[in-house]
Ligand SMILES: [Zn+2]
């Protein structure tokens with residue numbers, strides 16, 4: 001079984017059309033693909049979809065599902081931003097909840113836009129104290145994962161996007177890890193699926209998927225559920241790093257990966273999942 005529920009198109013900041021992505025998924029033997037365009041988040045994210053674009057996006061995806069129904073199942077999802085519009089299952093088949101922005105004194109800034117911007121936020125807002133910044137981030141994650149509409153937690157440790165060589169903090173620093181674990185535990189208590197996400201690998205910032213293995217192990221120990229995605233913004237990367245995800249998931253102790261079916265999410269044995 002092969003599925004990717006975290007993908008972007010030209011309707012937001014992706015490179016390809018819905019149809020190009022669907023055809024790519026078919027050619028790579030995916031059983032299904034889900035689209036998760038950036039939900040409305042104005043004025044902060046100019047790449048997010050406004051109401052009109054969301055409408056076109058939805059129609060395009062319905063049409064692709066219909067047109068290619070004999071070859072692939074196409075799901076309609078959305079990536080809800082923690083400071084943007086909230087969505088409902090009346091309109092979408094699944095919802096990914098993600099924190100990309102932090103808020104400070106009434107201002108919002110993206111932590112994943114660029115390393116320079118990340119450092120600016122760290123310096124200007126958090127006195128260069130990465131633990132202070134991580135605390136603000138994970139507090140936002142905890143709020144996000146408490147929302148009833150959210151199915152999947154997007155890139156749960158996005159705060160580590162530029163931390164490949166532990167430039168900003170040690171992943172296993174107990175003070176850092178305690179905050180990350182707390183957020184993961186809140187997600188698990190709220191029955192959310194936590195995604196393994198290879199998006200930063202495609203962009204060359206990391207060599208490993210989110211979440212970090214130390215956090216992934218904890219997620220498993222707490223009975224958490226995971227899925228695998230590539231946060232795809234370019235169809236060439238539709239299944240980038242999936243094998244590595246399966247390997248890491250096994251290493252962390254997982255025997256199942258969650259997938260979306262017509263009746264909702266269900267577990268697939270790891271040996272049948274992903275690649
Ligand atoms: Zn995201």
Ligand SMILES: [Zn+2]
Pocket residue numbers: 006008079231
């Ligand atoms: Zn995304």
